[in-house]
Amino acid sequence: MDADGQFGGDGRRSWRIGQLAEATGVSVRTLRHYDEIGLVVPSSRNPAGHRRYLETDVRRLHQAIALRGFGLSLAEVRTVLDDAGSDPGGLLRRQLDQVEDRIQHDQRLRRTLLRALGVLDLMAEPSVSQLVELIEVITVIDRPLTPEQLEELAEGRRRMVEQLSPEQLQEMSRQRERLMDQLDPDELAELNRNRASLMPPTP
Amino acid sequence: MDADGQFGGDGRRSWRIGQLAEATGVSVRTLRHYDEIGLVVPSSRNPAGHRRYLETDVRRLHQAIALRGFGLSLAEVRTVLDDAGSDPGGLLRRQLDQVEDRIQHDQRLRRTLLRALGVLDLMAEPSVSQLVELIEVITVIDRPLTPEQLEELAEGRRRMVEQLSPEQLQEMSRQRERLMDQLDPDELAELNRNRASLMPPTP
DNA sequence: TTGCTCCTCACGTCACGTGAGGTGGC
DNA sequence: TTGCTCCTCACGTCACGTGAGGTGGC
Numbered sequence: 001m002d003a004d005g006q007f008g009g010d011g012r013r014s015w016r017i018g019q020l021a022e023a024t025g026v027s028v029r030t031l032r033h034y035d036e037i038g039l040v041v042p043s044s045r046n047p048a049g050h051r052r053y054l055e056t057d058v059r060r061l062h063q064a065i066a067l068r069g070f071g072l073s074l075a076e077v078r079t080v081l082d083d084a085g086s087d088p089g090g091l092l093r094r095q096l097d098q099v100e101d102r103i104q105h106d107q108r109l110r111r112t113l114l115r116a117l118g119v120l121d122l123m124a125e126p127s128v129s130q131l132v133e134l135i136e137v138i139t140v141i142d143r144p145l146t147p148e149q150l151e152e153l154a155e156g157r158r159r160m161v162e163q164l165s166p167e168q169l170q171e172m173s174r175q176r177e178r179l180m181d182q183l184d185p186d187e188l189a190e191l192n193r194n195r196a197s198l199m200p201p202t203p
Numbered sequence: 204m205d206a207d208g209q210f211g212g213d214g215r216r217s218w219r220i221g222q223l224a225e226a227t228g229v230s231v232r233t234l235r236h237y238d239e240i241g242l243v244v245p246s247s248r249n250p251a252g253h254r255r256y257l258e259t260d261v262r263r264l265h266q267a268i269a270l271r272g273f274g275l276s277l278a279e280v281r282t283v284l285d286d287a288g289s290d291p292g293g294l295l296r297r298q299l300d301q302v303e304d305r306i307q308h309d310q311r312l313r314r315t316l317l318r319a320l321g322v323l324d325l326m327a328e329p330s331v332s333q334l335v336e337l338i339e340v341i342t343v344i345d346r347p348l349t350p351e352q353l354e355e356l357a358e359g360r361r362r363m364v365e366q367l368s369p370e371q372l373q374e375m376s377r378q379r380e381r382l383m384d385q386l387d388p389d390e391l392a393e394l395n396r397n398r399a400s401l402m403p404p405t406p
Numbered sequence: 407t408t409g410c411t412c413c414t415c416a417c418g419t420c421a422c423g424t425g426a427g428g429t430g431g432c
Numbered sequence: 433t434t435g436c437t438c439c440t441c442a443c444g445t446c447a448c449g450t451g452a453g454g455t456g457g458c
Binding site for chain 2 (some may be wrong): 036088089092093097098102107109110112116120
């Protein structure tokens with residue numbers, strides 16, 4: 001039986017590019033790319049020029065995929081695999097720093113988005129232009145709203161509500177419920193805290 | 204005084220591209236790029252072809268920068284600013300989902316890196332090739348090490364230590380301290396927990 | 407013999423960075 | 433007059449995706 005592989009004269013298993021892609025979850029194009037840049041070059045080709053990957057190539061590929069998963073660029077992956085006397089502890093340490101920075105940044109972004117969702121809910125018929133103003137308020141000012149801004153929001157809401165038909169009002173409340181339903185309890189709690197924090201501090 | 208701006212016949216302030224870049228923190232090239240793709244096009248040019256940004260352009264730019272900060276692509280920023288009847292709540296919601304996914308992914312990666320740093324510390328003279336094997340063990344297997352693997356690590360350590368001079372041993376311990384010093388208390392605690400969890404469960 | 411897999415170009419993507427070579431403005 | 437700022441090409445980056453057009457393998 002030799003359905004998913006092939007054995008050379010030396011008895012060692014070899015892989016076709018498609019089989020290897022399937023087995024590792026990367027694309028055939030990716031394998032060709034790694035070959036092109038010399039990162040993972042198949043040990044041989046068959047007479048027709050088809051790539052034949054041997055065990056040693058497969059191992060190197062697995063290593064490359066793992067390192068890439070650590071966030072290394074392909075150039076960095078190459079220097080590590082070719083061991084340019086680099087320092088593994090420092091390498092991991094730098095990667096750790098990068099991930100932690102990105103987590104920090106994303107957590108700030110997450111809070112901003114939750115805050116924006118909170119304010120959006122205060123507004124009547126939040127049009128995109130209003131959203132954009134809101135974003136400016138939140139990101140540029142990044143402070144609790146002034147009483148005037150709150151009044152402006154409330155006034156806009158009143159004006160809109162007056163002009164809406166009962167059906168439109170119902171639709172709005174349905175939309176709002178849908179939005180709230182999509183938030184998990186943690187997010188909802190944070191959103192409510194944010195909404196409260198938008199109000200200027202009571203003296 | 205007209206040192207950092209210019210007023211047209213209609214009395215409205217206009218900005219030169221360099222001033223605007225300075226004020227907003229984006230590069231001049233970025234402003235030219237936004238002009239090229241029609242995202243933020245200056246309202247006019249002076250006779251020599253120099254871009255003149257008016258207040259309205261500056262506002263649009265601020266909005267674009269804010270939306271880009273939310274992780275939108277420039278194409279998405281454009282559709283939002285040009286209001287293709289898009290739905291702001293859903294937009295924010297999708298962005299929130301994306302950030303939360305990325306946070307999850309990065310937190311997993313962070314744990315893997317900490318785990319790898321922990322194992323690295325168990326090894327003697329961690330060469331890059333050992334690091335790479337380690338990575339395979341951690342990412343592919345992702346389970347506590349077997350007694351055999353632990354013994355292999357310990358054996359490698361013993362063999363290395365035997366061959367090292369006292370100076371080399373001292374240098375190694377210095378390096379290890381430096382590595383540990385760079386970790387904050389939270390990370391150290393997690394690393395120690397990880398190191399403990401690498402051992403197979405005691406029956 | 408027929409699909410299926412493989413091959414090599416080669417252009418496209420995304421958001422700009424980076425010169426090259428030249429002209430206007432204070 | 434001298435810098436400084438501005439201008440327009442136009443290629444480079446990064447890790448592939450996506451055809452186009454053709455050939456080998458089971």
